[in-house]
Amino acid sequence: MLARIPQTRALHWLGRQLFNRNDPAAFFDPLLETLNPMLVQGQTLARVEQVIQETSDTRTFTLKPAARWAGFQAGQHVNICVEIDGVQRTRTFSLSSSPELWAKQGLVTLTIKRLPGGLVTNWLHDNLSEGQVLGLGEAFGDFLLPEPPQPVLFIAGGSGITPVLSHLETMAAQDFRAPVTLLYFVRTQQDIIAAERLHALERRYSALTLRIIATDESDKPRYLKSQDLSTVPGLKARQVYLCGPKGLMDLANKQLHEHGIRKKDIHSTFFSTAAPALNADLANQVLGGKVQFGKSNLEASSEGDASLLEIAEASGLSPRHGCRMGICHQCSCRKTSGTVINRLTGKASGPGEESVQLCISIPHGPVTIEI
Numbered sequence: 001m002l003a004r005i006p007q008t009r010a011l012h013w014l015g016r017q018l019f020n021r022n023d024p025a026a027f028f029d030p031l032l033e034t035l036n037p038m039l040v041q042g043q044t045l046a047r048v049e050q051v052i053q054e055t056s057d058t059r060t061f062t063l064k065p066a067a068r069w070a071g072f073q074a075g076q077h078v079n080i081c082v083e084i085d086g087v088q089r090t091r092t093f094s095l096s097s098s099p100e101l102w103a104k105q106g107l108v109t110l111t112i113k114r115l116p117g118g119l120v121t122n123w124l125h126d127n128l129s130e131g132q133v134l135g136l137g138e139a140f141g142d143f144l145l146p147e148p149p150q151p152v153l154f155i156a157g158g159s160g161i162t163p164v165l166s167h168l169e170t171m172a173a174q175d176f177r178a179p180v181t182l183l184y185f186v187r188t189q190q191d192i193i194a195a196e197r198l199h200a201l202e203r204r205y206s207a208l209t210l211r212i213i214a215t216d217e218s219d220k221p222r223y224l225k226s227q228d229l230s231t232v233p234g235l236k237a238r239q240v241y242l243c244g245p246k247g248l249m250d251l252a253n254k255q256l257h258e259h260g261i262r263k264k265d266i267h268s269t270f271f272s273t274a275a276p277a278l279n280a281d282l283a284n285q286v287l288g289g290k291v292q293f294g295k296s297n298l299e300a301s302s303e304g305d306a307s308l309l310e311i312a313e314a315s316g317l318s319p320r321h322g323c324r325m326g327i328c329h330q331c332s333c334r335k336t337s338g339t340v341i342n343r344l345t346g347k348a349s350g351p352g353e354e355s356v357q358l359c360i361s362i363p364h365g366p367v368t369i370e371i
Protein backbone atom coordinates (compact mmCIF):
# COMPACT_ATOMS: atom_id res chain seq x y z
CA MET A 1 0.00 0.00 0.00
CA LEU A 2 2.80 2.37 0.99
CA ALA A 3 4.55 1.67 -2.30
CA ARG A 4 1.43 2.62 -4.28
CA ILE A 5 1.21 6.18 -2.91
CA PRO A 6 4.36 7.51 -4.65
CA GLN A 7 3.26 5.65 -7.78
CA THR A 8 -0.15 7.35 -7.74
CA ARG A 9 1.46 10.73 -7.06
CA ALA A 10 3.84 10.20 -9.93
CA LEU A 11 0.96 9.38 -12.26
CA HIS A 12 -0.94 12.51 -11.15
CA TRP A 13 2.16 14.60 -11.69
CA LEU A 14 2.60 13.14 -15.18
CA GLY A 15 -1.07 13.77 -15.93
CA ARG A 16 -0.76 17.41 -14.87
CA GLN A 17 2.37 17.82 -16.98
CA LEU A 18 0.56 16.36 -19.94
CA PHE A 19 -2.69 18.26 -19.70
CA ASN A 20 -1.18 21.60 -18.71
CA ARG A 21 0.83 21.67 -21.90
CA ASN A 22 -0.32 22.74 -25.36
CA ASP A 23 2.22 20.39 -26.85
CA PRO A 24 2.57 17.22 -24.78
CA ALA A 25 5.01 15.83 -27.33
CA ALA A 26 7.50 18.53 -26.39
CA PHE A 27 7.51 17.15 -22.87
CA PHE A 28 7.54 13.44 -23.64
CA ASP A 29 9.78 13.34 -26.68
CA PRO A 30 13.15 13.61 -24.89
CA LEU A 31 12.06 10.82 -22.54
CA LEU A 32 10.79 8.62 -25.35
CA GLU A 33 13.85 9.30 -27.43
CA THR A 34 16.01 7.98 -24.61
CA LEU A 35 13.93 4.80 -24.46
CA ASN A 36 13.66 4.27 -28.21
CA PRO A 37 14.31 6.90 -30.90
CA MET A 38 11.54 5.47 -33.08
CA LEU A 39 8.90 6.43 -30.49
CA VAL A 40 9.31 10.20 -30.75
CA GLN A 41 5.96 11.90 -31.40
CA GLY A 42 6.93 15.46 -32.42
CA GLN A 43 8.53 14.18 -35.60
CA THR A 44 8.31 10.85 -37.36
CA LEU A 45 11.66 9.17 -37.15
CA ALA A 46 12.98 6.70 -39.66
CA ARG A 47 15.78 4.21 -39.19
CA VAL A 48 18.24 3.50 -41.99
CA GLU A 49 17.95 -0.19 -42.89
CA GLN A 50 20.25 -0.35 -45.90
CA VAL A 51 22.52 1.83 -48.02
CA ILE A 52 23.06 0.94 -51.67
CA GLN A 53 25.73 2.58 -53.82
CA GLU A 54 23.96 3.15 -57.16
CA THR A 55 26.68 5.07 -59.01
CA SER A 56 29.89 6.82 -57.96
CA ASP A 57 27.87 9.79 -56.61
CA THR A 58 24.41 8.38 -55.89
CA ARG A 59 23.14 6.22 -53.04
CA THR A 60 19.80 4.69 -52.17
CA PHE A 61 18.89 4.79 -48.48
CA THR A 62 16.24 2.29 -47.39
CA LEU A 63 14.36 3.67 -44.40
CA LYS A 64 11.92 2.21 -41.92
CA PRO A 65 9.69 5.05 -40.71
CA ALA A 66 7.97 4.77 -37.33
CA ALA A 67 4.52 3.22 -37.75
CA ARG A 68 2.63 6.50 -37.33
CA TRP A 69 4.02 7.87 -40.62
CA ALA A 70 1.01 8.32 -42.93
CA GLY A 71 2.44 6.87 -46.17
CA PHE A 72 2.58 8.42 -49.62
CA GLN A 73 1.58 8.26 -53.26
CA ALA A 74 4.04 7.50 -56.06
CA GLY A 75 5.82 10.66 -57.21
CA GLN A 76 5.59 12.52 -53.88
CA HIS A 77 8.40 14.14 -51.88
CA VAL A 78 9.34 14.20 -48.22
CA ASN A 79 11.37 16.52 -46.05
CA ILE A 80 14.10 14.87 -44.09
CA CYS A 81 15.76 16.43 -41.09
CA VAL A 82 19.28 15.69 -39.86
CA GLU A 83 21.53 17.39 -37.35
CA ILE A 84 24.81 18.62 -38.79
CA ASP A 85 27.30 20.25 -36.43
CA GLY A 86 24.54 20.90 -33.93
CA VAL A 87 22.19 22.54 -36.44
CA GLN A 88 18.97 20.88 -37.66
CA ARG A 89 18.97 20.83 -41.47
CA THR A 90 15.93 20.01 -43.57
CA ARG A 91 15.94 19.09 -47.25
CA THR A 92 13.34 17.79 -49.68
CA PHE A 93 13.78 14.59 -51.70
CA SER A 94 11.51 12.47 -53.87
CA LEU A 95 10.74 8.96 -52.72
CA SER A 96 12.11 6.37 -55.12
CA SER A 97 10.15 3.33 -53.89
CA SER A 98 6.52 2.37 -54.44
CA PRO A 99 3.73 2.67 -51.85
CA GLU A 100 3.45 -1.14 -52.13
CA LEU A 101 6.84 -1.56 -50.45
CA TRP A 102 5.63 0.67 -47.62
CA ALA A 103 2.34 -1.20 -47.33
CA LYS A 104 3.92 -4.65 -47.33
CA GLN A 105 7.24 -4.16 -45.56
CA GLY A 106 6.97 -0.73 -43.92
CA LEU A 107 9.97 0.51 -45.95
CA VAL A 108 10.63 3.49 -48.21
CA THR A 109 13.67 4.49 -50.23
CA LEU A 110 15.35 7.79 -51.01
CA THR A 111 17.83 7.90 -53.86
CA ILE A 112 20.16 10.84 -53.34
CA LYS A 113 22.90 12.25 -55.50
CA ARG A 114 25.89 13.96 -53.94
CA LEU A 115 25.82 17.61 -55.04
CA PRO A 116 28.96 19.73 -55.40
CA GLY A 117 28.99 21.95 -52.31
CA GLY A 118 25.73 20.38 -51.10
CA LEU A 119 25.93 20.50 -47.30
CA VAL A 120 23.18 17.96 -46.63
CA THR A 121 23.64 15.60 -49.58
CA ASN A 122 27.35 15.33 -48.87
CA TRP A 123 26.70 14.77 -45.18
CA LEU A 124 24.20 12.01 -45.96
CA HIS A 125 26.72 10.28 -48.21
CA ASP A 126 29.59 10.63 -45.75
CA ASN A 127 27.77 9.93 -42.48
CA LEU A 128 24.44 8.17 -42.82
CA SER A 129 24.75 4.44 -42.29
CA GLU A 130 22.62 1.48 -41.29
CA GLY A 131 20.99 1.76 -37.87
CA GLN A 132 21.07 5.57 -37.75
CA VAL A 133 17.88 7.57 -37.36
CA LEU A 134 16.71 10.72 -39.14
CA GLY A 135 13.56 12.86 -39.05
CA LEU A 136 10.98 12.27 -41.77
CA GLY A 137 8.12 14.62 -42.67
CA GLU A 138 4.81 13.59 -44.20
CA ALA A 139 4.74 13.17 -47.97
CA PHE A 140 3.49 15.94 -50.23
CA GLY A 141 3.40 16.93 -53.91
CA ASP A 142 1.15 16.43 -56.91
CA PHE A 143 3.49 14.74 -59.40
CA LEU A 144 0.95 11.91 -59.44
CA LEU A 145 -0.07 9.26 -61.96
CA PRO A 146 -3.15 9.93 -64.09
CA GLU A 147 -6.45 8.58 -62.83
CA PRO A 148 -7.86 6.62 -64.64
CA PRO A 149 -4.79 5.18 -66.42
CA GLN A 150 -3.75 6.95 -69.63
CA PRO A 151 -0.69 6.53 -71.87
CA VAL A 152 2.35 8.09 -70.22
CA LEU A 153 5.70 9.46 -71.37
CA PHE A 154 8.39 10.04 -68.75
CA ILE A 155 11.39 12.21 -69.64
CA ALA A 156 14.00 12.07 -66.89
CA GLY A 157 17.58 13.26 -66.62
CA GLY A 158 20.22 12.15 -64.09
CA SER A 159 18.84 11.92 -60.57
CA GLY A 160 15.48 13.13 -61.92
CA ILE A 161 14.80 9.40 -62.33
CA THR A 162 13.97 9.19 -58.60
CA PRO A 163 10.20 9.86 -58.65
CA VAL A 164 9.94 8.00 -61.97
CA LEU A 165 11.27 4.85 -60.28
CA SER A 166 8.47 5.19 -57.73
CA HIS A 167 5.93 5.58 -60.55
CA LEU A 168 7.21 2.63 -62.56
CA GLU A 169 7.34 0.29 -59.56
CA THR A 170 3.77 1.32 -58.75
CA MET A 171 2.55 0.91 -62.32
CA ALA A 172 4.12 -2.54 -62.54
CA ALA A 173 2.66 -3.59 -59.15
CA GLN A 174 -0.81 -2.33 -60.10
CA ASP A 175 -0.56 -3.57 -63.69
CA PHE A 176 -1.24 -0.07 -65.04
CA ARG A 177 -2.70 -0.98 -68.43
CA ALA A 178 -1.62 1.81 -70.79
CA PRO A 179 1.55 2.30 -72.85
CA VAL A 180 4.40 3.78 -70.82
CA THR A 181 7.64 5.10 -72.32
CA LEU A 182 10.66 6.31 -70.38
CA LEU A 183 13.34 8.44 -72.06
CA TYR A 184 16.14 8.52 -69.50
CA PHE A 185 19.08 10.85 -70.18
CA VAL A 186 22.40 10.20 -68.45
CA ARG A 187 25.87 11.53 -69.15
CA THR A 188 27.47 8.09 -69.57
CA GLN A 189 26.44 4.46 -69.03
CA GLN A 190 28.21 4.60 -65.63
CA ASP A 191 25.76 7.32 -64.53
CA ILE A 192 22.62 5.20 -64.90
CA ILE A 193 20.93 5.21 -61.51
CA ALA A 194 19.18 1.98 -60.46
CA ALA A 195 20.17 0.31 -63.74
CA GLU A 196 19.27 -3.17 -62.49
CA ARG A 197 15.89 -2.05 -61.19
CA LEU A 198 15.10 -0.37 -64.51
CA HIS A 199 16.04 -3.40 -66.57
CA ALA A 200 14.11 -5.71 -64.22
CA LEU A 201 11.07 -3.45 -64.61
CA GLU A 202 11.44 -3.56 -68.38
CA ARG A 203 11.43 -7.40 -68.24
CA ARG A 204 8.45 -7.84 -65.96
CA TYR A 205 6.24 -4.89 -66.98
CA SER A 206 5.33 -5.39 -70.63
CA ALA A 207 3.65 -1.96 -71.04
CA LEU A 208 7.03 -0.25 -70.48
CA THR A 209 9.36 0.88 -73.26
CA LEU A 210 12.71 1.94 -71.81
CA ARG A 211 15.21 4.10 -73.71
CA ILE A 212 18.40 5.15 -71.98
CA ILE A 213 20.28 7.87 -73.85
CA ALA A 214 23.89 8.74 -72.94
CA THR A 215 24.53 12.38 -73.77
CA ASP A 216 28.31 12.59 -73.38
CA GLU A 217 29.64 9.46 -75.05
CA SER A 218 30.47 10.92 -78.45
CA ASP A 219 32.34 13.96 -79.70
CA LYS A 220 29.19 16.05 -79.74
CA PRO A 221 26.73 16.07 -76.80
CA ARG A 222 23.59 14.15 -77.66
CA TYR A 223 20.56 16.07 -76.33
CA LEU A 224 16.83 15.38 -76.62
CA LYS A 225 15.93 15.41 -80.32
CA SER A 226 12.59 16.09 -81.91
CA GLN A 227 12.86 12.60 -83.39
CA ASP A 228 13.01 11.07 -79.89
CA LEU A 229 9.49 12.40 -79.38
CA SER A 230 8.12 11.64 -82.85
CA THR A 231 9.03 7.97 -82.41
CA VAL A 232 6.90 7.68 -79.26
CA PRO A 233 3.68 5.96 -80.41
CA GLY A 234 0.54 8.02 -79.82
CA LEU A 235 2.53 10.94 -78.41
CA LYS A 236 -0.40 13.36 -78.47
CA ALA A 237 -2.53 11.13 -76.27
CA ARG A 238 0.14 10.86 -73.56
CA GLN A 239 0.43 12.49 -70.19
CA VAL A 240 4.03 13.69 -70.04
CA TYR A 241 6.08 13.72 -66.80
CA LEU A 242 9.33 15.68 -66.69
CA CYS A 243 12.04 15.52 -64.06
CA GLY A 244 15.64 16.48 -64.64
CA PRO A 245 18.08 19.34 -64.99
CA LYS A 246 16.79 22.70 -66.18
CA GLY A 247 18.44 22.48 -69.63
CA LEU A 248 16.75 19.18 -70.42
CA MET A 249 13.41 20.36 -69.10
CA ASP A 250 13.49 23.61 -71.08
CA LEU A 251 14.31 21.67 -74.24
CA ALA A 252 11.63 19.06 -73.55
CA ASN A 253 8.98 21.73 -72.91
CA LYS A 254 9.90 23.51 -76.14
CA GLN A 255 9.86 20.35 -78.24
CA LEU A 256 6.68 19.01 -76.66
CA HIS A 257 5.02 22.32 -77.47
CA GLU A 258 6.23 22.01 -81.10
CA HIS A 259 4.73 18.52 -81.20
CA GLY A 260 1.37 19.95 -80.16
CA ILE A 261 1.34 18.65 -76.56
CA ARG A 262 -0.88 20.85 -74.43
CA LYS A 263 0.52 22.48 -71.31
CA LYS A 264 -2.10 20.78 -69.14
CA ASP A 265 -0.77 17.37 -70.21
CA ILE A 266 2.79 18.17 -69.08
CA HIS A 267 3.66 17.59 -65.42
CA SER A 268 6.95 18.69 -63.87
CA THR A 269 8.29 18.14 -60.43
CA PHE A 270 10.39 20.46 -58.29
CA PHE A 271 13.73 19.16 -59.47
CA SER A 272 12.87 20.70 -62.83
CA THR A 273 11.16 23.87 -61.72
CA ALA A 274 12.96 26.77 -63.20
CA ALA A 275 12.51 30.17 -61.66
CA PRO A 276 10.55 32.06 -64.31
CA ALA A 277 11.82 35.42 -65.34
CA LEU A 278 10.36 38.23 -63.32
CA ASN A 279 7.47 40.05 -64.98
CA ALA A 280 8.84 42.55 -67.46
CA ASP A 281 7.40 45.43 -65.40
CA LEU A 282 8.99 44.19 -62.22
CA ALA A 283 12.30 43.24 -63.78
CA ASN A 284 12.80 46.91 -64.54
CA GLN A 285 12.16 47.91 -60.97
CA VAL A 286 14.72 48.07 -58.23
CA LEU A 287 14.72 44.89 -56.17
CA GLY A 288 16.03 44.54 -52.65
CA GLY A 289 15.61 46.77 -49.65
CA LYS A 290 16.05 47.04 -45.94
CA VAL A 291 14.93 43.89 -44.10
CA GLN A 292 13.97 44.04 -40.47
CA PHE A 293 14.05 40.68 -38.66
CA GLY A 294 11.57 41.53 -35.92
CA LYS A 295 12.09 38.73 -33.40
CA SER A 296 15.87 38.70 -33.79
CA ASN A 297 16.12 42.47 -33.56
CA LEU A 298 18.39 42.51 -36.60
CA GLU A 299 18.43 44.59 -39.75
CA ALA A 300 20.01 43.87 -43.13
CA SER A 301 20.13 45.56 -46.49
CA SER A 302 19.93 43.75 -49.80
CA GLU A 303 20.28 44.60 -53.44
CA GLY A 304 19.20 42.57 -56.43
CA ASP A 305 17.24 39.34 -56.35
CA ALA A 306 18.50 37.77 -53.09
CA SER A 307 15.65 35.97 -51.32
CA LEU A 308 14.66 36.68 -47.73
CA LEU A 309 16.09 33.27 -46.84
CA GLU A 310 19.46 34.15 -48.37
CA ILE A 311 19.43 37.55 -46.68
CA ALA A 312 18.57 36.00 -43.32
CA GLU A 313 21.35 33.40 -43.64
CA ALA A 314 23.85 36.05 -44.69
CA SER A 315 22.87 37.90 -41.51
CA GLY A 316 23.77 34.89 -39.39
CA LEU A 317 20.20 33.62 -38.87
CA SER A 318 19.15 30.03 -39.52
CA PRO A 319 15.48 30.09 -40.50
CA ARG A 320 13.74 26.75 -40.87
CA HIS A 321 13.64 25.66 -44.51
CA GLY A 322 13.55 22.60 -46.75
CA CYS A 323 13.56 22.57 -50.55
CA ARG A 324 14.64 26.22 -51.13
CA MET A 325 12.43 26.12 -54.21
CA GLY A 326 9.00 27.19 -53.03
CA ILE A 327 7.59 23.69 -52.77
CA CYS A 328 7.66 22.43 -49.19
CA HIS A 329 6.45 25.56 -47.31
CA GLN A 330 8.90 24.81 -44.48
CA CYS A 331 10.20 28.36 -44.70
CA SER A 332 6.80 30.10 -44.46
CA CYS A 333 6.76 32.90 -41.94
CA ARG A 334 4.93 36.11 -41.12
CA LYS A 335 5.67 39.31 -42.97
CA THR A 336 4.31 42.17 -40.91
CA SER A 337 4.95 44.98 -43.40
CA GLY A 338 6.44 45.72 -46.81
CA THR A 339 6.18 44.24 -50.27
CA VAL A 340 7.96 41.15 -51.58
CA ILE A 341 8.11 39.69 -55.05
CA ASN A 342 7.47 35.99 -55.56
CA ARG A 343 10.45 34.69 -57.51
CA LEU A 344 8.37 31.93 -59.15
CA THR A 345 5.40 33.96 -60.29
CA GLY A 346 7.02 37.38 -60.56
CA LYS A 347 4.04 38.80 -58.69
CA ALA A 348 4.23 41.42 -55.95
CA SER A 349 2.62 40.76 -52.57
CA GLY A 350 0.39 43.20 -50.79
CA PRO A 351 2.03 45.69 -48.42
CA GLY A 352 0.49 44.33 -45.22
CA GLU A 353 0.67 41.38 -42.89
CA GLU A 354 0.66 37.91 -44.47
CA SER A 355 2.54 34.63 -44.63
CA VAL A 356 5.39 34.47 -47.16
CA GLN A 357 7.84 31.77 -48.23
CA LEU A 358 11.30 33.10 -47.41
CA CYS A 359 13.09 31.10 -50.11
CA ILE A 360 11.17 32.64 -53.01
CA SER A 361 10.41 36.10 -51.66
CA ILE A 362 12.54 39.01 -52.81
CA PRO A 363 12.20 42.28 -50.91
CA HIS A 364 10.79 45.14 -52.92
CA GLY A 365 11.60 48.01 -50.60
CA PRO A 366 11.64 47.83 -46.80
CA VAL A 367 10.20 44.63 -45.33
CA THR A 368 9.68 43.38 -41.78
CA ILE A 369 9.69 39.65 -41.13
CA GLU A 370 8.93 37.86 -37.87
CA ILE A 371 12.04 35.77 -37.40
Ligand code: FES
Binding pocket: 321, 322, 323, 324, 325, 326, 327, 328, 329, 330, 331, 332, 357, 358, 359, 360
Ligand atom coordinates in the same frame (compact mmCIF):
# COMPACT_ATOMS: atom_id res chain seq x y z
S1 FES B 1 12.26 26.03 -48.28
FE1 FES B 1 10.69 24.87 -49.24
S2 FES B 1 9.25 26.41 -49.75
FE2 FES B 1 10.89 27.53 -48.94
